[in-house]
Amino acid sequence: MSNGPFDIDVDTLGNLRPISKVVFSLGSNQGDSAAILQQATDFLAETPGLMLVDVSPVYETAPWGDVPDQPNFLNMVIVAESTMEPLTLLDRALAIEENFGRERDVPGGPRTLDIDIVMVGRRVSEGDIELPHPHAHERGFVLVPWLDIDPNAELEGHGPIADLVEDVDTEGIVRRDDIVIIAPTGF
Ligand SMILES: Nc1ncnc2c1ncn2[C@@H]1O[C@H](COP(=O)(O)OP(=O)(O)OP(=O)(O)O)[C@@H](O)[C@H]1O
Numbered sequence: 001m002s003n004g005p006f007d008i009d010v011d012t013l014g015n016l017r018p019i020s021k022v023v024f025s026l027g028s029n030q031g032d033s034a035a036i037l038q039q040a041t042d043f044l045a046e047t048p049g050l051m052l053v054d055v056s057p058v059y060e061t062a063p064w065g066d067v068p069d070q071p072n073f074l075n076m077v078i079v080a081e082s083t084m085e086p087l088t089l090l091d092r093a094l095a096i097e098e099n100f101g102r103e104r105d106v107p108g109g110p111r112t113l114d115i116d117i118v119m120v121g122r123r124v125s126e127g128d129i130e131l132p133h134p135h136a137h138e139r140g141f142v143l144v145p146w147l148d149i150d151p152n153a154e155l156e157g158h159g160p161i162a163d164l165v166e167d168v169d170t171e172g173i174v175r176r177d178d179i180v181i182i183a184p185t186g187f
C-alpha cells in the first residue's frame with residue numbers, strides 16, 4: 001500500500017506517475033441501495049489508473065447532518081491506489097453518480113448514490129475539490145467503516161482515525177453483515 005507520492009508507476013509511454021492512496025466514501029438512501037453500492041464499486045474497479053485495495057463492510061446509518069427526516073443510508077468505504085489526478089478522480093466519481101440519476105434537490109438530502117473522495121494522501125484545494133473532504137473527520141458513517149479495513153489510517157490535518165472515531169456520534173450506525181459487496185481488485 002502506498003501512502004503518498006513516493007511510489008511511482010510507469011505508463012506505456014514511459015512517463016513516471018506517482019501512486020497515491022485514495023479513500024472513497026459511498027452512500028445511498030434511495031432505490032436498491034445495496035445493488036447500487038455493488039455497481040458503483042464495479043465502476044470504480046473498472047476505472048483505468050485506479051486499483052481497489054480493500055472494501056469495507058456495509059453499514060446502515062442514521063442520517064447525519066441538517067436533514068434528519070430522510071431514510072437511513074447504506075454506507076461503505078473503499079481504499080484504493082491511483083495514478084489519477086484529484087480532479088480526474090472527482091470527474092469519474094460524478095460520472096458514476098450520474099449513472100444512478102444524480103439529483104441534488106436538497107443539500108444533504110436523499111440520494112441514490114453519493115461518492116465522496118475522503119483523501120488522496122495530500123492536501124488539495126483546487127477548483128471544485130477539497131481534500132481531505134472537509135467533513136470526513138466528523139462523520140461516523142465514514143470513520144466507522146474505514147477503521148474496519150484501515151485501522152492505522154491517518155487523515156491529514158486531523159490525526160489517526162482510531163482517535164477521531166472516539167469523538168463522533170456512532171449511535172445509529174449498524175453493520176449489515178447480510179449485505180456483502182464483492183470487490184474486484186487489481187489494475
Ligand atoms: N473531496 C470531495 N469529494 C467529493 N466532492 C467534493 C469534494 N470536495 C469538493 N467536492 C465538491 O462537492 C460536490 C459534492 O456535492 P454533493 O451534492 O455530493 O454534496 P453533498 O454530498 O450534499 O455534501 P458532502 O460533499 O458534504 O457529502 C462535488 O460536486 C464537488 O464539486
Ligand SMILES: Nc1nc2c(c(=O)[nH]1)N=C(CO)CN2
Nearest residue numbers: 027061062063064073108141
Ligand atoms: N448517515 C449518512 N448521512 C448522510 C450521508 C450519508 O452518506 N450517510 N450523506 C449526506 C450527504 O452528503 C448527508 N447525510
